[in-house]
Amino acid sequence: MIPFSFPPDYEPGALCAALAPWVKAERLQRIQSVINKRSRQVLVVFENTHHAHNISAILRTMEAFGFLDLFFLYSNDTLRFRPSDSVDRGASQWLFVRPAQDPQQLLAYLLKHQYQILPVSLPDFAITSSCYNEAVPTISCNQFQTACQTDKPLALIFGSELQGVSALWHQHAHGYAYVPLHGFTESLNVSVCAGILLQSLRHAGFCKPLEPYEKMFLEDIYLARTVERAYTLVQQSQPALLNSLEWIQAGRFLKGVEEPHA
DSSP states (O other), rough: OOOOOOOOOOTTHHHHHHHHGGOOHHHHHHHHHHHHTTTTEEEEEEESSOOHHHHHHHHHHHHHHEEEEEEESSTTTTOOOOOOOHHHTGGGGEEEEEEEEOOHHHHHHHHHHEEEEBBOOTHHHHHGGGGGOSOOEEETTTTHHHHTTSOOEEEEEEEEEBBSOOOHHHHSSSOOOEEOOSSSSSOOOOOHHHHHHHHHHHOOOHOOBBOHHHHHHHHHHHHHHHHHTTHEEEEHGGGGHHHHHHHHHTOOOOOOOOOOOO
């Protein structure tokens, strides 16, 4: 899994302990229940795609199925993603959203952390045929449990509808993930496809729970971002935690692959 780079004075769980008295017991139990079902075993990469409604729908689906990690890979500086609030419905605030610019660097980073690479394609590969690697197997959403290693993390790579994913992903792909179709329709909306793939991965066993320190870290994040007047409350009760609070609220733990990680 992708590690985090913690500041020297950060202690997982300390912010949660400081802010918990100002959270209703039912809300705290709900947060803890959700965190216990979270998993970082599946990561999603969006390469040079920025359709607000579709991507926002995928983020909402990711959050609903308990996955956390994603990269927005934009090799083109003019492309940027902005969530559609009416579709996202705040889901992205619960996720680990990271930036990346260099496909080669991101691929190397994922391979370093032992991710299985699965570019997502249409069943007939009509769009990506120019760089399709015939040596790489195609993997239906019904085959994840047998065709992939469920004890290792996995990255789904989504490219643009017109160009697919970069050629380099095909060189290191564990398999091409797809959703089989049985009607006249030749493709699914990308958000529907993603929903089926993510649910299938969860059902196949790609849902390893978080480590204890990750659960405490996530509690800190969720309380720091949702408790009203969190800064004032921490300043009054435990000012030594202000650096950690600011670090979390600013999202500085969400470094791109260019940054060193502990």
